[in-house]
Amino acid sequence: MKPRNRQASGTYVIDGHDLRWRLLREAHYSTSDGQKGMQFSVQAVSETARTFRELILEFPVPKWKPGRHQEKERIVPQNVEAGIRQAMAAGWDPVSRGRVWAYQVEPE
Numbered sequence: 001m002k003p004r005n006r007q008a009s010g011t012y013v014i015d016g017h018d019l020r021w022r023l024l025r026e027a028h029y030s031t032s033d034g035q036k037g038m039q040f041s042v043q044a045v046s047e048t049a050r051t052f053r054e055l056i057l058e059f060p061v062p063k064w065k066p067g068r069h070q071e072k073e074r075i076v077p078q079n080v081e082a083g084i085r086q087a088m089a090a091g092w093d094p095v096s097r098g099r100v101w102a103y104q105v106e107p108e
Helices: 077-090
Strands: 009-014 017-025 028-030 034-036 039-044 055-058 101-104
Touching (some): 009 077, 017 077, 039 077
Antiparallel strands (some): 009 017, 017 039, 028 034, 039 055
16 A cells, blocks of 8 residues: 655745645655755745745755654754744745745754
C-alpha cells in the first residue's frame, strides 16, 4: 500500500502581509542532490488576481537516529513562521513580482 501524502497549510499575517503556506515536499533522499529537508511554499494572498513572488522555504535535514526507526518530521507552524521571518530579513518581499525565491532556513 502506498503511503498517503501529508497535507498541511496555514495562513499568517506578518508585517501587514497576508501569507498562505503549504507543505510542498517531505524530507527525502535524492540520488542527484543527496539528503533534502522539508520544503514549504509561501505566497502573499490578495483580493485581486495579481500574482506575487513565491517563497520556497527549505528546512535542514532532520538528524539521523542510528538504530531507530526514522519517524516523519513534525510540522510545527511556529517554525514555518520563523522561517518566513528569516527570509523576509534576508530580502524576500512578499508583494514583489518575479521568479520564485528559494531560501534555506538556518538550523537552530
